[in-house]
Amino acid sequence: MIRVGIIGATGYAGIELVRLLTQHPQVELAHLVSHSYVGQDVAGIYKNFKGILAKDLEDMDLDVLAGECDVVFTSLPHATSSEVIPKLVAAGVKVIDLSADYRYNSAAVYEAWYGVPHPDPALLAQSVYGLPELHRDEIKGAQLVGNPGCYTTCSILGLYPLLQAGLVSPENIIVDAKSGVTGAGRNPSANTHFCEVDESMKAYNVARHRHTSEIEQELSLAAGQEVLISFTPHLIPMKRGILSTMYANLTGAYSHADLMAAYEKAYGDESFIVLHEEGSLPEVKFVNGSNYCHIGFVVDQRLKRVVVVSAIDNLVKGAAGQAVQNMNLLFGLPENTALSAPGWYL
């Protein structure tokens, strides 16, 4: 059995990890770490676990935790993860971090977008970006995986094959994305209060959201040249789900079938990518509760442009599910172990 520890287990992404891992046949939930709920049973905080999981939350010494686990998931805020991870890595345990602290290839880019110097550039250089569809082989041999962000997973997966095949121009790409409110975490704020969000919809952090840099990092690798994008996130009144609508200029007179061939080449064997046939587009209700990313697109021949639509559940493929997918890779298990259930739909 794989002995798992989760730091930040009572946050929205952390508790989704707990939910998914209770169904994993190879996992023993060894330690659930929390600062705010020490000594309390997880089923007393999240009552959906009543009768299913009885496990007290602990505040643990990191060396003891590392010694009693084979892998530790850190599901903490940015800049908090990097306070604990160097110690865990030094103790020899595998770490999958859900924050942004180990996602970047460049400490300077992290500093520019997060406003703080990276605390450990040497460790950042050793970490692997945990998007299995793009970096599977590197992930298998990693000790530290930087699990991608939610908007970024949805957007990169939607555009990557077209840039890799040179079917769209790397210039003037627009990513317009909408997220449910769990993307902002469990701590309530004025912006995420029910009365602020319900029956409304708003763009935020326009032209300055930090996920811009993460999407650009991976799309630049795909295109083999620098890609800069316009990225506009929106908050909408639902709990889960992300829908990205992306606009890119075609480099030639390509048909739907031409572009579909590039997607099939890139994703033909992928367990979690679902390509929609011509005339069908993704919706968040198709993916919520699941680890799948649905992708569909329309070729606008009039404007020589493609409009790509992709959808994920921010808490699953956008966070905890993808982290479990990475764990499966790290331990040589079938990648879809405990993750193959379809979305909830309703």
Ligand SMILES: NC(=O)C1=CN([C@@H]2O[C@H](COP(=O)(O)OP(=O)(O)OC[C@H]3O[C@@H](n4cnc5c(N)ncnc54)[C@H](OP(=O)(O)O)[C@@H]3O)[C@@H](O)[C@H]2O)C=CC1
């Ligand atoms: N929500 C989402 O859709 C996604 C989240 N992520 C990332 O995953 C990580 C966790 O996110 P999420 O679960 O949404 O966040 P939450 O705010 O819901 O949970 C974070 C948890 O971290 C613990 N914590 C420890 N130290 C601190 C601290 N100094 N300040 C606040 N919390 C602290 C808290 O638990 P306790 O007090 O018990 O220790 C808390 O429950 C973040 O880095 C986030 O950016 C990534 C992709 C998607």
Ligand SMILES: CC(=O)N[C@@H](CCC(=O)OP(=O)(O)O)C(=O)O
């Ligand atoms: C709706 C909402 O607020 N979403 C978050 C993104 C959540 C996410 O993916 O997380 P990382 O912070 O780990 O990159 C935001 O815009 O900041």
